[in-house]
Amino acid sequence: MNVERFNYARLYSRISWTIVTIIVLAIAALALFPFVWMILTSFKSAEEINLMPPVFFPKELLFSNYEAAWMKPESTFGRYFWNTIIVAVFGTALQLLICIPVAYSISHFSFKGRGLIFMLVVATMMIPYDITLVPNFVTLRHIPFAGGNDWMGTGGKGFYDSYMGIMVPFLADAFSIFLLRQAFLSVPKDYWEASQVDGMSSFRYLYSVLLPLSSSSLITAGLLSFIGKWNAVSWPLIITSTEAIRPLQVGLLYFVSENGSNYHQLMAAATFTVLPIVLLYFAAQKWFHSGIAASGIKG
Amino acid sequence: MELVSSIKQIRQQITIKPKTSKLTRRQAWVGIAYALPALLLLFIFRFWPLVFGAWISLWKWGFVPEKFIGLDNFAKIFTEGLLYKDMLLGWQLGPVGNSLMVTIYYAIGTIPISIFLSFILAFYLFQKIKGKGILRTIFFIPYITSQVAAGFVFKWIFHSNVGIANAGLERVGLQPQNWLSDPDPLLVHIARMFGGQWPAYIPTGFAGPSYALIVIMLFTIWSSVGFNIVIFLAGMSNVSPELYEAANIDGAGTLKIMRHVTWPLLSPMVFLLSIISVIGSFEAFNAFYVISGGDGGPLGTTMSLPLYIFRTFYVHGQVGYASAVSMFLFVIILSLTWIQYKYGEKKVHYLR
Numbered sequence: 001m002n003v004e005r006f007n008y009a010r011l012y013s014r015i016s017w018t019i020v021t022i023i024v025l026a027i028a029a030l031a032l033f034p035f036v037w038m039i040l041t042s043f044k045s046a047e048e049i050n051l052m053p054p055v056f057f058p059k060e061l062l063f064s065n066y067e068a069a070w071m072k073p074e075s076t077f078g079r080y081f082w083n084t085i086i087v088a089v090f091g092t093a094l095q096l097l098i099c100i101p102v103a104y105s106i107s108h109f110s111f112k113g114r115g116l117i118f119m120l121v122v123a124t125m126m127i128p129y130d131i132t133l134v135p136n137f138v139t140l141r142h143i144p145f146a147g148g149n150d151w152m153g154t155g156g157k158g159f160y161d162s163y164m165g166i167m168v169p170f171l172a173d174a175f176s177i178f179l180l181r182q183a184f185l186s187v188p189k190d191y192w193e194a195s196q197v198d199g200m201s202s203f204r205y206l207y208s209v210l211l212p213l214s215s216s217s218l219i220t221a222g223l224l225s226f227i228g229k230w231n232a233v234s235w236p237l238i239i240t241s242t243e244a245i246r247p248l249q250v251g252l253l254y255f256v257s258e259n260g261s262n263y264h265q266l267m268a269a270a271t272f273t274v275l276p277i278v279l280l281y282f283a284a285q286k287w288f289h290s291g292i293a294a295s296g297i298k299g
Numbered sequence: 300m301e302l303v304s305s306i307k308q309i310r311q312q313i314t315i316k317p318k319t320s321k322l323t324r325r326q327a328w329v330g331i332a333y334a335l336p337a338l339l340l341l342f343i344f345r346f347w348p349l350v351f352g353a354w355i356s357l358w359k360w361g362f363v364p365e366k367f368i369g370l371d372n373f374a375k376i377f378t379e380g381l382l383y384k385d386m387l388l389g390w391q392l393g394p395v396g397n398s399l400m401v402t403i404y405y406a407i408g409t410i411p412i413s414i415f416l417s418f419i420l421a422f423y424l425f426q427k428i429k430g431k432g433i434l435r436t437i438f439f440i441p442y443i444t445s446q447v448a449a450g451f452v453f454k455w456i457f458h459s460n461v462g463i464a465n466a467g468l469e470r471v472g473l474q475p476q477n478w479l480s481d482p483d484p485l486l487v488h489i490a491r492m493f494g495g496q497w498p499a500y501i502p503t504g505f506a507g508p509s510y511a512l513i514v515i516m517l518f519t520i521w522s523s524v525g526f527n528i529v530i531f532l533a534g535m536s537n538v539s540p541e542l543y544e545a546a547n548i549d550g551a552g553t554l555k556i557m558r559h560v561t562w563p564l565l566s567p568m569v570f571l572l573s574i575i576s577v578i579g580s581f582e583a584f585n586a587f588y589v590i591s592g593g594d595g596g597p598l599g600t601t602m603s604l605p606l607y608i609f610r611t612f613y614v615h616g617q618v619g620y621a622s623a624v625s626m627f628l629f630v631i632i633l634s635l636t637w638i639q640y641k642y643g644e645k646k647v648h649y650l651r
Contacts (some may be wrong), residue, residue, distance in 0.1 A: 013553070024423050027416075028437045031521060034452045035440070037463065041455065053466040102337035109330025110323070117334050124345040128582050128632050130605045131625045134612050135348035135355060172340035202329055231445045234584050234605075238613060249447045253589070256451065263455050270448035277443055285436070288443075289529055 035274075042066065042268040049264045065268040072259055073251060075243050077269065080251035083163070087236075087247055088229040091167040095225050096218070098171050103180035104206055108192055118181070124174045136169050137238055165239045166247065170229075176221045183217030184210055220287045223280070230277055248273055349629075352622045360619035372623035380624070392504040395624060397599050398607040399631075404508040405603065406580035408516040409523070414572050416520070417527030418565070422557055424528065425535045435532075439525035446522065450589030453518050454479065479511045479590065482598035509600035511591065518586045523579075527572055534568040535561065566647045574639050581632050584609065604628050 041049060042065055044058040070077045106118045140159040143149060148156025159165035187210055195205045211218065233249045240246050246254070255269055281288060356373070359366045380395030392400065420438060424431055441449065457464045457478035465475035485507035487497045497506055508516070538561065546556045562569075584605040587595065595602025595610070602610075608628065612621035 016553075020423065021428075024420065024434070027420065028434055031441060031524070032437050034449060034456065034521070037456060038448075038452045050461055052461045053469065054461060054463050098337050098340065101333035105330045105333035109326055109333070111327030111330045114330070117338065120338070120341065120346075124341055126633075126636070127345055127349065128578065128625075128629055130582055130584070130608055131352055131629045132345065132348040133609070134618055134622050134625065135351040136344055137612075138355065138618070139343065139347070139351065168340075169344040172337040172344070174341075177337065202326075202333075227443050231443075231447075233447055234588070234609065238609075249445055252445075252447045252451070253593075256592075263458070266451055267455065270445075270451050273445050273448045277445065278440060281436075281440065281443055288439075289435075289532075 038267045038270055038274075041264055042271050044264050046262070046264060062264075065264045066272065069255070069265040069269040070272075072255060072265070072269075073243065077248075077251065077272070079243060080246060080248040083245060084230060084248040086163055087166050088226050090163070091171070091229045092222050092225045094167065095171050095173055095176060096222060099173060099176040099180055099221070100206070100211070100218075102172075103177050103184055104202075104210065106177075107181045107184040108202075108210075121174050121177050132169070133235070133238060140165050140168070140239065160239060161241045161245050163245065166232075166236050166245070167229075169235070170232075173225065176225060179217055179221050180214070183214035187213045216287060216290070219284070220290060223284055223287055227277055227280070353626060355619055356623035356626050358619045360622070361616050362618070368619075372620050373627070375620065376623060376627055388502075389500065390502070392502050394599070394602070394607060395604075395627070397504050398595075398602050398604045400504050401508070401512060401600065401602055402581055402583070402604050404512060405516060405519070405583065406577060408508060408513070409519045410573060410576045410580065413520045413523050413576065414527060414569060417524045417572075418531055418562070418569075419557075420524065421528045421531035421535060422561060425532060435528070438528055441522045442525035444522070446585040447589050449522065450518065450586055453514060454590055457514050476510055478514055480597050481510050482596075482600055484509050484600065485513070509597065511597060511601045515586050515590050515601055518590065519583070522586075523576070530568055530572060531565060534565045538564050570639075570643050570647045573643065574636060577635055577639065578632055581605075581628060581635070 040056065040058060043061045043063070044055075044065075045062055048055055048058055073080065102117070102121070106114055106121075137160075141157060142153035143158040144151050144153045146156070146164070147158045147160065147162060149158050150156075159168060191209055192205065195209065231249060232247070233253070236247045236250050237253065240250060243251075252269055252273055256266060259265065355364075357367060357369055358364050359368050359371075376395055380393045381399070382390055382396050383393050385391045424435055456462055459465065459475070459477045459480060462478070464478065468475050483491075484503055487503060487506050488510075490497050497503060542560055542564070543556060546560050551559070582605055583603050587601050587603045587606045588609070591601040591606075595606050604624070605628070608621050608625050611617050611624060
């Protein structure tokens with residue numbers, strides 16, 4: 001009797017679990033579908049994409065869409081890729097260069113106003129991005145001595161339409177600072193005290209002890225910053241005006257406005273825009289999750 | 300002996316004390332120097348914009364400052380931006396009011412679904428199952444995917460003539476829709492379906508989201524679930540397994556455990572995510588820009604507040620007015636966050 005009841009409960013839970021699994025798999029399929037559809041469309045011919053109902057698989061894999069999409073902008077997509085790579089690589093390097101010292105400062109040095117600095121950093125997370133757009137645009141146009149400006153910041157275009165203009169407002173990033181501070185705090189305080197007793201300079205301690213010991217957080221901060229810069233749209237759209245500076249995402253927007261809706265080519269362009277980040281994700285998966293999880297712990 | 304030690308002490312005090320204070324003073328300066336570059340940038344590009352933006356909003360400011368007009372831009376928001384009285388139609392939503400409604404629909408339509416769905420998916424992924432890693436990856440990748448590229452894919456899926464969404468609808472015998480070009484809001488469609496009509500004296504801005512806005516909501520849910528799942532998973536791994544065992548021994552089924560153990564224990568995560576998502580909703584720009592083609596259409600039904608600010612500034616060159624509207628948005632975001640802290644915090648169960 002007892003045994004039978006036990007089996008019944010097990011069967012019941014197994015059935016409900018199977019149903020849940022099927023639902024989850026269906027949701028996963030839906031989540032994956034846009035990617036599948038993007039890639040399939042990118043291989044179709046112009047006739048195939050205009051069929052209704054649509055055919056699921058292309059009759060033959062046409063790589064010509066990729067070629068056509070790549071060649072469409074005046075200077076080819078290579079230019080946009082190059083611009084994005086410069087902004088993402090240099091931007092990330094500069095961002096770390098600026099965020100590491102401040103994180104070091106608020107985690108290892110004691111001085112009046114240290115708490116205030118940390119508070120100010122965290123407070124910037126509360127300032128909405130959209131509010132800073134207009135003032136930052138005006139500020140960047142009037143950076144003295146940049147882009148033909150005089151010392152009053154007038155006469156030229158400042159950082160408008162330049163790599164610096166795209167990067168500079170986001171170099172001091174509250175989240176990176178926060179992440180690095182956490183990592184630095186988790187390094188045992190004894191090392192720091194020992195280094196002080198030995199008379200090691202604080203800079204030497206930073207690069208020979210602290211940074212190697214917090215390498216995984218460093219990579220996480222770097223990766224998240226890189227992806228953020230790779231995918232950024234609205235700011236680069238505002239601050240750039242020429243093809244020579246325009247990054248990939250903005251280039252993709254212009255691709256549509258200039259070529260209309262050639263969706264097979266557009267999907268090819270979308271594919272090669274997305275691909276590098278997806279590959280990066282697969283190569284560095286574990287750092288991503290720990291990084292995002294850290295952003296949850298802060299709350 | 301005693302004398303010797305006390306002399307020693309005094310000596311130590313004399314020799315070491317000034318030395319340490321000099322050292323700490325030096326240390327303090329070094330610390331401040333390390334913080335300086337970041338602080339400078341934060342002041343110029345984060346705090347200064349608040350002051351400068353408020354200043355710009357007091358001007359009639361095209362591409363150069365033209366005239367100081369005091370609070371006129373703000374007066375404009377309240378006299379014609381939010382609501383205005385039309386001679387024929389009566390009270391109508393102004394552009395700012397319309398954008399505010401769009402943003403509110405968007406927040407209501409995305410946040411609860413996204414958080415709830417991610418909670419269930421995270422709960423599933425937290426169990427010992429095969430293929431966990433692959434599933435987690437599938438849900439996470441949309442979050443790091445370029446929103447421009449993905450937005451175009453959604454546009455393509457919901458294409459009115461040859462989109463696969465309409466093909467699917469036709470397959471199951473439903474009417475295909477002009478997803479991205481039909482300006483009628485949801486409630487107008489529903490009213491029509493039952494043979495009725497939306498009452499003319501209520502502005503259609505109050506009749507719910509248009510299909511295009513619903514597509515944007517789907518997009519947002521799709522792209523945000525992965526982030527929420529990772530946060531929930533981190534929270535779940537902090538819950539001690541004994542709690543589950545205890546619940547199991549008490550005979551609680553999976554559903555009961557989910558509702559009465561996991562959900563309350565994860566309430567700090569829910570709280571955090573809802574704050575992040577509300578702020579995110581009021582800052583949403585990319586999906587709106589890409590899917591509407593940049594103009595917030597059809598008929599402004601996908602003109603989120605940030606998109607409206609962007610267009611006022613970038614397309615129409617009204618820098619002063621755009622600043623005033625962003626100050627208005629800032630006040631909204633701050634008050635919403637404050638309300639959430641005030642009333643949400645009480646419902647959070649912290650594990651101590």
